[in-house]
Amino acid sequence: MALIETPMQAEKAQTIFEKSKPGRRAAALPEAEVPEKPLAELIPERLLRAEPPRLPEIAEPEIVRHYNRLSRRNFDLDSGFYPLGSCTMKHNPRLNERVAALPGHARLHPAQDPKRAQGALELMWLLQESLSEICGLPHVSLQPSAGSHGELAGLLLTRAYHADRGEERRRVLAPDTSHGTNPASVTMAGFEVVKVATNEQGGVDMDDLRAKITEDPDDVACLMLTNPNTLGVFDENIAEIARLIHEAGGTLYYDGANLNAVMGHSRPGDMGFDIVHVNLHKSFSQPHGGGGPGAGPIAVSDRIEPYLPKPQVIRREGSNGHGPSFDLDFERPKSIGRLRGFQGNFGVFVRSYAYILSLGADGLAEASETAVLNANYLKARLAKGRAGKRLPIAFDRHCMHEFVLSGKPMKRDLGIATLDLAKRLLDFGFHPPTVYFPLLVDEALMVEPTETETKESLDAFAEAIEKILAEAEDNSDLAKNAPYTTPVRRLDEVKATRQPVVRQRLDAKA
Amino acid sequence: MLDTIGVSAVDELFEQIPAELRLGRPLALPEGMSEAEVYERLADLAARNADAEKQVCFVGAGMYDHYVPAIVDAITSRSEFLTPYTPYQPEISQGGLQVMFEFQTAMSELTGLPVSNAGLYEGPSSLASAGYLAIGATKRKRFVISRGVHPHSRETLRTYSVGYGAEVVEVGLEGGLTDAAELAAAIDGETAAVFLQSPNFLGAVEDVEALGAAAKEHGALLVVACDPMTLGILKPPGECGADIALGEGQPLGNRLDFGGPSFGFFCATEEQIRRMPGRIAGETEDVDGRRGFVLALQTREQHIRREKATNNICTAQALNALGAMVHLAWLGRQGFRELGELLVQRTAYARERLASVPGVELLHEAPVAREFAVRLNAPVEVVLDRVAERGIAAGYPLGRKYPEFENGLLVAITERRTKAQIDDLAQALEAAISAERGSFVGQDTTKEPQVGGAA
Numbered sequence: 001m002a003l004i005e006t007p008m009q010a011e012k013a014q015t016i017f018e019k020s021k022p023g024r025r026a027a028a029l030p031e032a033e034v035p036e037k038p039l040a041e042l043i044p045e046r047l048l049r050a051e052p053p054r055l056p057e058i059a060e061p062e063i064v065r066h067y068n069r070l071s072r073r074n075f076d077l078d079s080g081f082y083p084l085g086s087c088t089m090k091h092n093p094r095l096n097e098r099v100a101a102l103p104g105h106a107r108l109h110p111a112q113d114p115k116r117a118q119g120a121l122e123l124m125w126l127l128q129e130s131l132s133e134i135c136g137l138p139h140v141s142l143q144p145s146a147g148s149h150g151e152l153a154g155l156l157l158t159r160a161y162h163a164d165r166g167e168e169r170r171r172v173l174a175p176d177t178s179h180g181t182n183p184a185s186v187t188m189a190g191f192e193v194v195k196v197a198t199n200e201q202g203g204v205d206m207d208d209l210r211a212k213i214t215e216d217p218d219d220v221a222c223l224m225l226t227n228p229n230t231l232g233v234f235d236e237n238i239a240e241i242a243r244l245i246h247e248a249g250g251t252l253y254y255d256g257a258n259l260n261a262v263m264g265h266s267r268p269g270d271m272g273f274d275i276v277h278v279n280l281h282k283s284f285s286q287p288h289g290g291g292g293p294g295a296g297p298i299a300v301s302d303r304i305e306p307y308l309p310k311p312q313v314i315r316r317e318g319s320n321g322h323g324p325s326f327d328l329d330f331e332r333p334k335s336i337g338r339l340r341g342f343q344g345n346f347g348v349f350v351r352s353y354a355y356i357l358s359l360g361a362d363g364l365a366e367a368s369e370t371a372v373l374n375a376n377y378l379k380a381r382l383a384k385g386r387a388g389k390r391l392p393i394a395f396d397r398h399c400m401h402e403f404v405l406s407g408k409p410m411k412r413d414l415g416i417a418t419l420d421l422a423k424r425l426l427d428f429g430f431h432p433p434t435v436y437f438p439l440l441v442d443e444a445l446m447v448e449p450t451e452t453e454t455k456e457s458l459d460a461f462a463e464a465i466e467k468i469l470a471e472a473e474d475n476s477d478l479a480k481n482a483p484y485t486t487p488v489r490r491l492d493e494v495k496a497t498r499q500p501v502v503r504q505r506l507d508a509k510a
Numbered sequence: 511m512l513d514t515i516g517v518s519a520v521d522e523l524f525e526q527i528p529a530e531l532r533l534g535r536p537l538a539l540p541e542g543m544s545e546a547e548v549y550e551r552l553a554d555l556a557a558r559n560a561d562a563e564k565q566v567c568f569v570g571a572g573m574y575d576h577y578v579p580a581i582v583d584a585i586t587s588r589s590e591f592l593t594p595y596t597p598y599q600p601e602i603s604q605g606g607l608q609v610m611f612e613f614q615t616a617m618s619e620l621t622g623l624p625v626s627n628a629g630l631y632e633g634p635s636s637l638a639s640a641g642y643l644a645i646g647a648t649k650r651k652r653f654v655i656s657r658g659v660h661p662h663s664r665e666t667l668r669t670y671s672v673g674y675g676a677e678v679v680e681v682g683l684e685g686g687l688t689d690a691a692e693l694a695a696a697i698d699g700e701t702a703a704v705f706l707q708s709p710n711f712l713g714a715v716e717d718v719e720a721l722g723a724a725a726k727e728h729g730a731l732l733v734v735a736c737d738p739m740t741l742g743i744l745k746p747p748g749e750c751g752a753d754i755a756l757g758e759g760q761p762l763g764n765r766l767d768f769g770g771p772s773f774g775f776f777c778a779t780e781e782q783i784r785r786m787p788g789r790i791a792g793e794t795e796d797v798d799g800r801r802g803f804v805l806a807l808q809t810r811e812q813h814i815r816r817e818k819a820t821n822n823i824c825t826a827q828a829l830n831a832l833g834a835m836v837h838l839a840w841l842g843r844q845g846f847r848e849l850g851e852l853l854v855q856r857t858a859y860a861r862e863r864l865a866s867v868p869g870v871e872l873l874h875e876a877p878v879a880r881e882f883a884v885r886l887n888a889p890v891e892v893v894l895d896r897v898a899e900r901g902i903a904a905g906y907p908l909g910r911k912y913p914e915f916e917n918g919l920l921v922a923i924t925e926r927r928t929k930a931q932i933d934d935l936a937q938a939l940e941a942a943i944s945a946e947r948g949s950f951v952g953q954d955t956t957k958e959p960q961v962g963g964a965a
Contacts, residue, residue, distance in 0.1 A: 104556025110769030119558030289829030293771030342769030360542030
């Protein structure tokens with residue numbers, strides 16, 4: 001394949017520090033207006049900085065150009081299909097940005113007295129009530145900053161719950177298909193991970209679960225589960241799983257990363273879960289921002305409630321003709337305490353509450369239906385033709401909102417790995433699915449189309465896969481050397497880890 | 511689509527959920543609303559908050575009413591930055607990855623430490639993550655923390671430490687500063703990390719270098735929380751012996767948002783690079799030798815290392831870190847220094863001006879940079895209510911978190927707080943205190959119950 005360098009490839013990456021020229025600037029600051037004193041009279045010399053930090057010196061038009069140019073080196077959800085499994089890349093309504101930017105939200109100080117922040121506290125309370133209904137659990141804390149923060153919260157809640165009953169339990173069970181954050185959170189919370197095997201249907205292997213519990217039932221602190229799981233399969237044994245865990249005295253934790261499959265159709269609380277985290281940046285449309293911000297509120301059962309983080313937003317009934325009022329409750333003697341500063345990622349709460357209001361009860365249920373329909377349609381499309389042969393579905397049954405394919409036959413027959421397929425998809429203008437996860441599927445591709453996509457987008461994606469597999473039959477090098485059209489081609493990730501260069505050497509310049 | 515799937519209705523796809531676990535009724539939520547209706551509903555709620563456009567905001571305590579330049583909004587609202595996922599496919603994520611690399615460079619420069627990550631959730635949880643790193647680095651499980659560190663950070667460290675199995679020892683303040691003798695006595699050979707904050711919660715600039723000596727002596731890591739807006743003026747933690755410098759990033763390019771989303775920054779020495787929490791972008795080359803950026807050192811992270819990861823963090827605050835980087839570029843080398851000086855000068859003025867008000871005295875006389883503490887001789891929460899009626903949020907009542915500073919008030923200055931506003935605050939405080947003193951003649955004001963109380 002003749003390689004012609006694209007204009008973007010020809011443009012050498014330059015950092016903003018490299019564009020700096022002494023004396024240039026953008027900001028004009030206000031005058032001090034007050035009688036000024038020499039700095040060293042106000043702060044002892046030895047506590048002062050000798051030289052200002054070497055930040056870039058650059059005018060505003062050049063800053064704008066620099067970051068606009070960088071932005072064009074990103075693929076984003078607004079530009080195309082983003083079937084990243086487990087990430088729920090659904091449309092981010094711009095209304096949500098507008099209401100989050102209202103000064104009453106954006107410029108509200110977090111330490112403002114609650115009586116002068118009633119609108120914000122009411123919004124938080126309304127979001128708590130909404131999430132409580134969606135999850136089927138009576139109590140909500142909005143504090144955790146993202147999913148993994150919610151997991152840590154849930155595990156610390158579990159610890160507090162057992163401690164309050166005079167027990168110390170050490171083992172947290174989690175399927176081998178679980179998200180990497182699950183075991184990482186388990187360790188941070190001071191527990192030990194015990195892996196549970198997966199059965200032929202992609203659900204929890206019940207015999208293995210029983211065996212792991214029976215080893216030492218009194219040591220089982222918790223089972224962490226995603227349902228539907230990371231294979232996109234609803235675990236139909238969930239009621240029995242809940243019974244076994246509760247019988248042993250453990251708590252049941254729901255990783256809400258896949259909640260988008262079941263909103264308004266099935267509720268984790270009704271399945272028997274005690275603690276659920278919800279990724280507002282997945283199911284509830286908070287833009288992902290290239291890696292955050294998000295928020296990971298938790299919903300819990302009555303028995304877990306006393307330990308929730310503080311403060312909690314509470315509602316007080318009005319009297320004497322006044323409406324209800326809202327406050328922050330710090331009087332929670334059994335609380336695990338704070339997980340972060342102030343009240344949580346409020347700006348995310350505003351966006352997600354706007355989303356819930358926009359969709360309403362029916363709209364949320366319909367979103368899940370469409371997400372499940374889209375996933376099953378794309379799965380069916382990919383079961384035909386070359387994809388069906390080279391990329392078989394890992395667990396062949398109806399899926400929920402996502403499904404997992406195995407690239408094992410493709411690698412064996414065509415000599416191209418899942419990674420190669422993913423990189424070749426970039427040339428076709430698609431973000432690839434999540435690759436090499438879950439770990440128990442060889443050469444895994446995890447596809448989650450979300451309700452955002454049209455049939456036309458799904459067809460186009462299936463056709464791109466078909467084309468890539470067809471061209472690989474003639475020339476596997478095409479995929480192995482892909483991508484060709486992206487701003488840079490395959491990058492040396494090993495080098496970046498062996499000899500890490502994690503900042504610009506400013507001293508070497510100038 | 512249903513034909514292709516081979517079902518006759520979408521409902522069939524949900525049959526894999528056992529019937530008794532299907533909800534079988536609509537959610538008890540309101541019906542969907544039009545865009546205009548949703549806007550009005552949220553605008554109504556927003557209108558019921560006393561934000562910094564309605565009230566002149568002298569409240570700080572970790573988050574500050576700085577001016578966020580328009581260029582920050584323009585760039586962070588671009589689809590290409592707003593809507594991608596974490597950059598797992600580097601070939602199509604060079605924009606975001608390069609921003610991370612630039613951000614890391616800027617934060618390293620600010621803190622004087624060679625390694626920065628691409629950002630964590632926010633300040634207090636970043637401090638708690640430093641504790642996890644310190645346990646890994648020292649194999650010890652005891653933390654010593656100054657009461658000058660933000661109360662939320664101390665509380666968060668305690669919460670996390672239950673999971674770590676670590677002990678937390680607090681050291682008191684003397685004259686607004688960490689009690690050096692008490693600190694030195696508290697540090698021993700079992701201490702994993704010593705946590706300081708400068709400027710501390712009372713606004714006082716700590717002598718980090720002097721205080722940190724005891725940590726070095728016992729092989730404990732020195733962790734310094736700092737306010738990035740003061741780092742154009744104050745000696746960077748890296749030059750004061752800090753192993754880790756971290757903090758709340760909100761003052762850089764992020765709005766107040768009632769407490770979030772913002773970001774935490776986290777910088778460390780080279781020795782800690784493989785123990786760092788969070789994403790780190792690194793420079794590399796593509797197959798043709800072009801310069802490019804990738805997520806480096808991913809073997810530290812949860813998606814690879816699972817239960818052995820250095821932290822559980824996944825989604826963090828990339829967009830907020832971009833806002834910070836754009837704000838820093840806009841301020842530039844000179845502007846950043848000038849802004850720091852402006853804060854110090856106006857803060858010095860405000861401190862003197864308020865101390866001249868009858869019924870107000872300084873809570874401490876230690877040097878300050880952008881925030882200071884006073885003591886009122888009237889019940890602070892009542893005074894705050896009166897001043898609020900004049901359209902001013904006078905500050906943060908210290909008694910909420912420090913019982914020993916009942917009627918203490920923490921006052922913060924930003925470039926938005928003009929001399930005229932500072933003078934108004936002084937007058938409003940004077941009027942409120944004298945009114946309050948008048949109404950409480952002959953009563954013991956220290957026994958007055960407190961009203962409200964957020965944190």
